Amino acid sequence: MTQELTTVEQLKTTGAQVEPEIPRRNWIALFGGLLGAFMAILDIQITNSSLKDIQGALSATMDESSWISTSYLVAEMIAIPLSGWLSVAIGKRRYLTWTTIIFAMASVLCSISWNMGSMIVFRAIQGFSGGALIPLAFSLVVQLLPLNKRAVGMALFGVTATFAPSIGPTLGGWLTENFSWHYIFYINIPPAIALICMVNYGLDDEPLKLDSLLKADWFGITTMAIGLGCLEVVLEEGNREEWFSSSFIVTLSIISAISLIYFVINELQHKNPLVNLRLLKQSQFAMSCVAYLILGMALLGSIYVLPMYMIQIQGYNALEIGEVLMWMGFPQLLIFPLVPKLTQIIKAKYLVFFGFSMFGISCFVNTHMSYDFGGDQLIFSMLLRAIGSPFIMVPLSLVAMEEIQKHQVSDASTITNVLRNLGGAFSIAIIATLLDNKTREHLGHIKETLTAVSTDGWYQLQQSAAMFVSKGSDPATAMLQAKASLTMTMQRDAAIMAYNDVFLMMTCFLAFAAFMMFFVKSNSNPGSMEGGAH
Known part of the structure; x- marks a missing residue:
């Protein structure tokens, strides 16, 4: 014992740092949380390749089948801001366990849906329970890992956030082609069981805080749920309903605007707000949030538009689409392990700049497509995206959390996750509208x-x-x-030109994000994890 104390004193005297040993339980709990986030994000996109099969099985129209994704996203959007409050009131272990059980049960119910109405209800339950899993995984990174290992944890979280949407259509297409569409829901059961076992082993039980439930910011919860829910429906259904020519969209837009205005006012004035919007007063965090919004636009937008192009122009089936999109997913697994090491020698903001630049170049490559631009020609742009994406998620988390205190991480995680999801919703709405309008415009020019x-x-x-x-x-x-x-032929060529315009728009947004992050005033130095999430 004396010799050990002497060694520690010598290390203190020489200035050497003793790296704390991370208990195995922490790693197991962390991987359990990341597994949950992966499932939740995967299920956003996994149904996209199978919508026609589900539509046929449930005797639904194309407009009705669009609600399979919309109901999930609306419920998930509402759940994300609630996760921080509920995890404190109920306890992380208990909250993760019960939300995972509900998620698994909802997945089984989705697979046995008897009509489109039941499918939409079960998907909403699945989205609400899955929405809690995403920010909780990020919170576990900060809670369970010391500063010197936090970049590794954020890299692991980055895999879930960028790899899951990339691989979703591929996995969904493969399961549908080789088995049936039911298996895109059955696949959630084994990881759900593993998650429950891992978090119950790795996390300590926390007492119920019923006073937190009773003294909750109920006005904020209500206005947030109504505002974000209506906004998500407007963005998802706006193009199909011809936007503000529809009384349905106008009504929801007004309700959403009023609710969100009251929500913001309430959160800024409340002593214990549901979400601490005051964090946005920090310029570095606010700029990072804009970057998260654009990241969501790029990630979910590209996953949305590429399958549409391959179906409409090239006539690909679900499996063929998956075989192309996997080039955007699997190479990321080779790059992510390098990112934490690079953050030790290069400023995080420059890595983010590189990531957004590569993503932007990949979209620019797709601005010159023609009818001969098929799967083989798309692979190069997929690889550029795969290179860029890992350099965004992990370093951007470091830049965003640099000035955030540890007790504020839950709120910061909620804000960034909501904005990333909103970015995806905005992107899909803009893309759908732009494709329709630009196709008609280009067709008119061709006829002229x-x-x-x-x-x-x-x-x-x-x-x-x-x-x-x-x-x-x-x-x-x-x-x-x-x-x-x-x-x-003219309609096809007009559609291709419209797709080129969409990728040009995405290129401009990504270029703006890259420019903004290059000039962000980050105080952290390479190799330093200090400042963020103390």
Whole structure:
């Protein structure tokens, strides 16, 4: 014992730092929390490749099937801000256990849904329980790991936040093609059981704080739930309802605006707010939040638009889409382990700048697509995204949390996760609207350039008609078929131009984020984890 004390005293005298040993229980609990976040984020996108199969099985329309994703996202958006308050009132271990049980039960119920109404209800329950798993995983990184290991924990969280949406459509497509759409829900059961065992082993039980439940910011909870819920529905359904020409969208927009205004006023004045919006007064955290919003736009926007392009233009099935998108996911697993080491030698803000730049370049590569631009040609841009994404999530967390105290981490995590999800919702709404409007605009331009006296146009029409005649059509029918074929070609080319415009828009947003993060006033030096989440 004397020798050990002497050694410690010598280390203190020489200025050497004794790295605290992390208990195995902490790592097990952390991996359990990360597994939960991975499941919750994965389930946002995993149904996208299987919507047609689910739609057919439940005898639903395309508009009705869109609510499979919308109901999940609305409920998840409401759950995220509640997670910090509930985890304190109930205790993290108890909260994680029960939300995971509910998530698993809702997954099973989704698989046995008898109509679209039941599916929407069960997906909402699944989204509400899954929404708690995402910010809790981030909180566990700060709670269970010392400063010198926090970059490693954030890298692991980054894998869940960027790899899960990338691999979701791939996994969903593979399960649907090889088994059935039911398995995209069954797959949640084994990790849910593992999560419950891991957090119950790794986390200490905390006493119930019923006073926190009774003295909760109920006005803030109500206005937040109504405001974010209505906003999410507006963003998800706005384009299908033709935006503000629909009384449904106008009504929800007004309710959302009023609720969120009252929510912000209440949170700034309340002594114990549901979400501490005062953190946004810190310029570095506020700029990081804008970056999180753009990150959500880029991540979920690209996962939304790429499958649409491959289905509409290339005619790919779910499995073929997954085989392309996996190039955006799997290479990240090789890069993420390098990021914590790089944060020790390069300022975090410069790594974020590099990540956004690579993501922006990958989108710019897709601004010059043509009909010949298929799966093989998309792989290069997928790889650029895979390189850029890991350099955003982990260093951006370090920049955002640099001035945040440990007791504020839960609120900061809630704000960044909500903004990332909102970014995705904004992006999908903008993309859907832009595709419709730009396709019509480009089609009009194509028709203007292809005049009735165009020699090349008539030659192509005659060639096409001759082909249909050779297949057995009479001359009059063949000419009608040729005109229909030409119209389809023009519509296809107009759609491709619209997709190019979408990727140009995403490039501009990512370039802005990269520029902003390059000039953010970060005080941390490479190799220093101090300042964040004390």
